[in-house]
Amino acid sequence: MHRRTLLLAGIVMLIAGTAEAQEPRPGRRWRGGAGDRTSDAPRAPVAYGPHRLQSFDVYDNPAATAAILLFVHGGGWAHGDKAMVHDLPDYAVRxxxxxxxxxxxxxxxxxxxxxxxxxxxxxxxxRDRFPGRPIVLLGHSAGAHLVALVGVDPEYLGAHGLAPSDLAAVIPLDGAGYDATEPRRPGPVGRLLERMYDQAFGDQRAELSPILRVQPGVSYPPFLIFHIASREDSADQSRRLAQALTTAGGRAEVISAPGDTHGEINSEFGQAGDEEGERAARFIAAVT
Incomplete structure (x- = not known):
């Protein structure tokens, strides 16, 4: 099998599971491999809705005075959970x-x-819990798509009397759902991806594609968009998202992460000395 096909197959296995062995079920929790470890750092769960998955964890950091870093996990829109934060609690403290x-x-x-x-x-x-504190969105994979969508489409925050400009910044990590209307490549990997996209987007691919939702006249938060160097779809869509934002008068920068896999750009992000994480920390300090 071609090396690129092997790489894409690994990405699909990581974020979506195999179609044969991992049929998604509502609310299914997914732990993935060793790279998806959770943290034992003290945290307080807070419900924001009646469903058992409508909650967020606030990690203890009494000395925190800067921004709120709001993390959104990945997992192909069908898997994952909020505990998969890797070294982000230590990153936040630092x-x-x-x-x-x-x-x-x-x-x-x-x-x-x-x-x-x-x-x-x-x-x-x-925002209600931490009035006056700037909020930075950070999301990986499917989470990257979700933070980008909420960061560009006024519909979602508008339902709460807010706007994208109320966010301090958005940092997507290696997403490729920014334009969900793009056709998948032929072959088994493409068929797996197509099944995953059908389940997540249905017949609303254009309406749920951040690139296609950017429009002039909207004030957008600054974006710092990361992608792994070896993944063509993420690289292309990251550049297109940044172009759409800058054309509309926003600010966006794209960073390629050489040597990282789709999982590593997430799992290593909070580690001391990680190039992508430290680049993001400087960006957060500059915009908040």
């Missing part, structure tokens, strides 16, 4: 941030639209 990690309802029980609505509701709850 940089004076308060870490909040958000759960949201999962496909196929809901689509990405309801997940974005969940995220917007959680943001409103965090």
């Amino acid at each position: 940089h004076g941030l308060t870490l909040v990690s958000v759960d949201y309802r999962l496909a196929p029980e809901v689509t990405a639209r309801q997940q974005a609505e969940d995220l917007a509701t959680a943001i409103a709850g965090v």
